[in-house]
Amino acid sequence: MRPEPTFEAPWHAQLFALTVHLNEAGQFAWPDWAERFGATLKQHGLEKDLNGGDDYFTAWLETLETFLTETGAAEAQALSDMRAAWEAAYLRTPHGQPVYLD
Numbered sequence: 621m622r623p624e625p626t627f628e629a630p631w632h633a634q635l636f637a638l639t640v641h642l643n644e645a646g647q648f649a650w651p652d653w654a655e656r657f658g659a660t661l662k663q664h665g666l667e668k669d670l671n672g673g674d675d676y677f678t679a680w681l682e683t684l685e686t687f688l689t690e691t692g693a694a695e696a697q698a699l700s701d702m703r704a705a706w707e708a709a710y711l712r713t714p715h716g717q718p719v720y721l722d
């Protein structure tokens with residue numbers, strides 16, 4: 621039996637909240653989201669057992685980014701640029717401190 625996903629890191633909760641917000645704002649229907657996320661989990665699960673932590677939410681993020689670009693709600697380049705900006709901010713932030721974008 622796989623473990624239930626939990627919010628092991630702040631970004632897990634933030635990603636979940638963002639997805640719920642986008643759904644409630646009418647960006648997509650939850651059944652469409654669930655179908656896409658299920659397909660991503662199945663794909664990732666074929667590669668290795670998911671632990672329900674970072675790997676689960678990495679799959680969640682992948683699904684959300686793909687869904688938003690396919691529906692035209694976001695541009696792939698803008699998502700890539702934002703991911704790079706967050707990575708740079710994370711790498712320059714001392715351990716245990718909040719991460720901020722410039």
